[in-house]
Amino acid sequence: MIYMNILVVKNLTKKFKKFVAVDNISFSLREGEILGLLGPNGAGKTTTIQMLLGVLLPTSGEVRVFDKELHAHKEEILEKVNFSSTYTDLPWRLSVFENLHFLSYLYDIKNRKERIKKVSNIFRLEKLLSQPISELSSGQITRVNLAKAFLNFPKILFLDEPTASLDPDTAKYVRDFLLSERKNFNMSIVWTSHNMAEVEEVCDRVIFINKGRLIADDTPSKLAKTIEVSHVELNVSDGLKRTIEMCGKDSIHYRLEGRNIVVDLKEKEIPDFLKKLMDKGVYYTEISINKPSLEDYFLEVVKQKR
Amino acid sequence: MKLHRLIAINLRFFYNLRRSYDRLSDVFYWPALDLFIWGLTSSFFVSIAPEFPNLIFSILAGQILWIFLWRGQYEISVNLLEDLWNRNLINIFVSPLKFSEWIAALVIHGILKAFISFLFAALFAFFLYKTNIFSFGFSMIPFMILLIMTGWTIGFFVAALILRYGTKVQTLAWTLGGLFGPFSAIYYPVSILPDWGRFIAAFVPSSYVFEGMREVINKGQLNTHLLLVSFILNLIYLILALFFLSRSFRKVLEKGLVKVY
Numbered sequence: 001m002i003y004m005n006i007l008v009v010k011n012l013t014k015k016f017k018k019f020v021a022v023d024n025i026s027f028s029l030r031e032g033e034i035l036g037l038l039g040p041n042g043a044g045k046t047t048t049i050q051m052l053l054g055v056l057l058p059t060s061g062e063v064r065v066f067d068k069e070l071h072a073h074k075e076e077i078l079e080k081v082n083f084s085s086t087y088t089d090l091p092w093r094l095s096v097f098e099n100l101h102f103l104s105y106l107y108d109i110k111n112r113k114e115r116i117k118k119v120s121n122i123f124r125l126e127k128l129l130s131q132p133i134s135e136l137s138s139g140q141i142t143r144v145n146l147a148k149a150f151l152n153f154p155k156i157l158f159l160d161e162p163t164a165s166l167d168p169d170t171a172k173y174v175r176d177f178l179l180s181e182r183k184n185f186n187m188s189i190v191w192t193s194h195n196m197a198e199v200e201e202v203c204d205r206v207i208f209i210n211k212g213r214l215i216a217d218d219t220p221s222k223l224a225k226t227i228e229v230s231h232v233e234l235n236v237s238d239g240l241k242r243t244i245e246m247c248g249k250d251s252i253h254y255r256l257e258g259r260n261i262v263v264d265l266k267e268k269e270i271p272d273f274l275k276k277l278m279d280k281g282v283y284y285t286e287i288s289i290n291k292p293s294l295e296d297y298f299l300e301v302v303k304q305k306r
Numbered sequence: 307m308k309l310h311r312l313i314a315i316n317l318r319f320f321y322n323l324r325r326s327y328d329r330l331s332d333v334f335y336w337p338a339l340d341l342f343i344w345g346l347t348s349s350f351f352v353s354i355a356p357e358f359p360n361l362i363f364s365i366l367a368g369q370i371l372w373i374f375l376w377r378g379q380y381e382i383s384v385n386l387l388e389d390l391w392n393r394n395l396i397n398i399f400v401s402p403l404k405f406s407e408w409i410a411a412l413v414i415h416g417i418l419k420a421f422i423s424f425l426f427a428a429l430f431a432f433f434l435y436k437t438n439i440f441s442f443g444f445s446m447i448p449f450m451i452l453l454i455m456t457g458w459t460i461g462f463f464v465a466a467l468i469l470r471y472g473t474k475v476q477t478l479a480w481t482l483g484g485l486f487g488p489f490s491a492i493y494y495p496v497s498i499l500p501d502w503g504r505f506i507a508a509f510v511p512s513s514y515v516f517e518g519m520r521e522v523i524n525k526g527q528l529n530t531h532l533l534l535v536s537f538i539l540n541l542i543y544l545i546l547a548l549f550f551l552s553r554s555f556r557k558v559l560e561k562g563l564v565k566v567y
Contacts, residue, residue, distance in 0.1 A: 105314035
């Protein structure tokens, strides 16, 4: 269920001397929405998130959260916001419990010990509570960061690569948990990740930033559909050389992976291509047609804008 | 200003104190070692110059009261560094914590640690050298307040520099407070200093405190004029340091908290 805009960004710009890190971007986040914030390294994602969290002053533009101007109502707004990121750490000498304990005071959590127990259970930290952060693996630290982010029942959560250091099982568990939290509490999430499959799975909408500019704002499937090329992968048992010759002659882009050839074709060109293979006596034992994904979109956009 | 946030920051640093031998040695080991050395040194001086029986008390009282200045500045600058080393500053400032609350929390933490260190040092001096720092009575209270004010000023100034220039200037957290030592005339009267030294000492608020302390020891009088001068200087410096710190924090917000290291 999607409601009103709870975060509105208007003409946000950040300049560092002459370098424009974020260039006049505008977007919004709706209540209960999961918004993917994508872009290559150095695109301006972290700068944008920092401005949305109030730890970086914009050069110009406006950020409104819960219909209030961020810097004028920072204290009130940040009580209902949290974040988890790979570019920050928690005090490494303190145990997991001690970290969550002091942070629970910072957010004025009622029934602190109960809440810590609850978030520790959610993120499977019960057995790690007495361990200092310095003794944890990167995956465990990520889980502590996520537990920290959930301490204050946030209405908006900023997650920067939330599953980057997690094993596939835990990453799936975290994704499912976040989706259930969104469903149950109508929480809104701004999610940055380089895992495009993950973004396609969890995000309702994606904004794409490159060189500080917002270049796309749409659903993952619609963005993927802007890429026309599908990848046709064939396991060729007889006629690989003929296939390569045919691709060369017709200027079709391909790559070889052992006996497999992956051919880039527009969807409407696929039947004709397969018929031509048959005419040339090419035999293949397996075929898979991969429709364009968000990753293809990402690669294409980055290539164009380079 | 919300009490729970002040508790939060203090809790964070007390947990750190409990788990860090560095921080524990700051509170107990170094004051004990300093007192041990200065107690023996002053005992030796008295043995060769028995006409100065107050020397041991004067030196040890100076050493013990210096803890207030030292802890006041150290807790502010080193605890800021702790959060920079731990890349934790963002976690703190994406919470509802206000900058003024963070400053207040560091000040409170400095006062608490100064008292822990002070009580430990006072007991140490009492048992080892039969020196009772509490014989100053209530006159000790303005000494403590004025010295910790000087400590905060230095601490805020160092914190402002660290926020602006990052950990490359972190050595100031350990060294700048010490620079005030010779001009504070902790162990000797200001008159011993050379002319240029006396000139500098005139602008150092803590020099008036230690002069005042020696007057209480030698003449049994509390010189309120000295304390007033110290207070006025402290107040001016403290306002300037806080202004500089808030400007530095504003600068940090312009370049991003992530980039401070």
